[in-house]
Amino acid sequence: MDPKYLKLLAANELEQRVEKLEALLASCTICPKDCGNDRLMDEIAACYSGRLPIVSSYTAHFGEEPVLTGKNGAGNIFFGNCNLRCVYCQNYQISQTWKEQRKNEVTHERLAEMMLELQDRGCHNIGFVSPTHFAPQMARAILIAGQRGLRLPIVYNTNAYDSVEVLRLLDGIVDIYLPDLKYADSDAGFHYSKVRDYKEHARAAIKEMHRQMGASLRFGQDGLLKRGLLIRLLVLPNDIAGLENNLRWIRDELGPQTAVSLMAQYYPTNKAATDDRYILLSRRISEREWFEAVSLLEDLGIEEGFMQESESASFYYRPDFTDVAEPFKDIRDFTKI
Numbered sequence: 001m002d003p004k005y006l007k008l009l010a011a012n013e014l015e016q017r018v019e020k021l022e023a024l025l026a027s028c029t030i031c032p033k034d035c036g037n038d039r040l041m042d043e044i045a046a047c048y049s050g051r052l053p054i055v056s057s058y059t060a061h062f063g064e065e066p067v068l069t070g071k072n073g074a075g076n077i078f079f080g081n082c083n084l085r086c087v088y089c090q091n092y093q094i095s096q097t098w099k100e101q102r103k104n105e106v107t108h109e110r111l112a113e114m115m116l117e118l119q120d121r122g123c124h125n126i127g128f129v130s131p132t133h134f135a136p137q138m139a140r141a142i143l144i145a146g147q148r149g150l151r152l153p154i155v156y157n158t159n160a161y162d163s164v165e166v167l168r169l170l171d172g173i174v175d176i177y178l179p180d181l182k183y184a185d186s187d188a189g190f191h192y193s194k195v196r197d198y199k200e201h202a203r204a205a206i207k208e209m210h211r212q213m214g215a216s217l218r219f220g221q222d223g224l225l226k227r228g229l230l231i232r233l234l235v236l237p238n239d240i241a242g243l244e245n246n247l248r249w250i251r252d253e254l255g256p257q258t259a260v261s262l263m264a265q266y267y268p269t270n271k272a273a274t275d276d277r278y279i280l281l282s283r284r285i286s287e288r289e290w291f292e293a294v295s296l297l298e299d300l301g302i303e304e305g306f307m308q309e310s311e312s313a314s315f316y317y318r319p320d321f322t323d324v325a326e327p328f329k330d331i332r333d334f335t336k337i
Contacts, residue, residue: 001218001226003153004172009146014173018143021136021169025051031083031132031163032201045133047083048098052105053137054080056094057324058114060123063317065261065306067217067225068125068155068176075123075152077114078321080104083133084159085194086182088236088272088281093321095130096270108137112144119152124224125176127155135166139173153226160202161195167208177209177229184242184249192240192278203249206231215257217304230305232261235293238280243293247300262297262307264290265317285310 008014024030025039037043042050060073068074080094080101089095106114115126131138142154153175160179181202183189189198209229217228233246250258264285272281285293290310297307319327 001220003151003175004227005142005146005154005175006151008172009143014139014143014146017169017173018136018139021139021166024163024166025136029163030135030166031161032197033083033195047081047133048101049081049133052107053111053134053141054101054104055106055111055114056080056101056104056321057327058118059326059328060118060121061127061328063328064127065225065230067219067223067306068127068178070124070222070224072122072124074125074127074155075115075118075121076127076129076157077111077118078129078327079131079134081133082130082159083161083195086159087192087270087275087278088266088268089270090265090267090317091130091319091321092270093319108140109144111137111141112148112150115141115145115150115152116148119150123152124222125153125155126150127157127178129157130159131156132158132162132166135162135170139170142173158205159193160205161193161198162201162205164204164208167205167212171212174212175227176225177206177213178232179206179209179229180232180234181206181246181250182234182241184245188240188242192281203253207253210254210258215255215259217259228259230259230261232263234263234266235285235290236266236281237283237285237289239289240280244296244300247296247302251300251302256301256303258304260297260302260305262293262305264308264310267318269318 028035028037028039028045035045037045056078058077061076062069064074082095155176156174157178186199213229220226268282272278321327
């Protein structure tokens with residue numbers, strides 16, 4: 001199953017998509033913040049990003065769902081900065097250190113080379129982590145890499161605070177959407193991630209992803225995921241995420257066949273570990289909280305997806321981006337629902 005961006009490339013349509021995406025940078029509306037900064041002239045937007053993409057690390061990663069990591073790993077490219085400011089961000093070393101991240105700017109050509117290097121290393125896909133604020137730059141690099149021989153599926157691993165207009169332009173460029181659905185309440189989104197109307201924007205974005213992909217995951221002969229939508233839900237202490245509400249929305253709006261990934265890897269880090277304003281996030285989830293979250297899947301008739309092993313996830317999924325080459329340990333901790 002060839003990636004769809006190759007068809008756009010062959011039809012000379014990919015360049016047009018990229019140009020439309022890049023035009024949105026002139027008065028930036030790449031995400032729902034709608035900053036209006038001219039990033040083509042390197043004006044810095046609210047995400048602390050300008051014209052060039054920032055890459056903090058790129059590596060073969062084994063901490064994703066098994067249908068993404070396979071034997072040789074997912075070829076993850078970690079963008080620096082973010083359009084959210086989550087107080088518990090596990091990648092805060094690269095998402096919230098914008099002054100340090102500017103030194104990690106790369107050209108579009110170099111980003112394309114990274115993709116090809118990961119393909120040469122045997123990775124099964126190219127996973128862009130936190131791609132929202134660099135979606136046009138990502139698309140330009142995919143165009144360049146496609147012209148130079150890239151043949152791997154593209155994974156869009158996002159916080160879901162995405163522009164629907166941008167997602168429509170990514171239709172056919174992205175093969176696998178891997179969004180987080182962080183909150184069922186936008187007040188929580190504002191308090192813990194510093195953005196307005198998170199629920200409304202994230203649900204609209206995920207509905208657009210579902211429109212493009214449908215409910216069914218599509219696999220290759222190797223058993224790995226080639227196309228589809230897989231929604232991640234991180235279980236937070238004290239049910240700050242509103243898990244049942246989000247799962248009901250997925251079931252009722254998208255269908256019970258829509259794949260989810262239930263994640264147990266939360267641990268207090270960043271401001272959640274030090275600031276009393278976020279005391280409800282100052283501990284790992286309890287066994288009871290995890291059991292209740294898993295029980296919801298059966299109670300609500302969620303039929304497809306994965307979940308992490310609760311006993312290991314929060315201890316092992318602790319990246320250290322001071323080790324640029326290998327910020328993650330070798331983790332394989334997902335089981336099928």
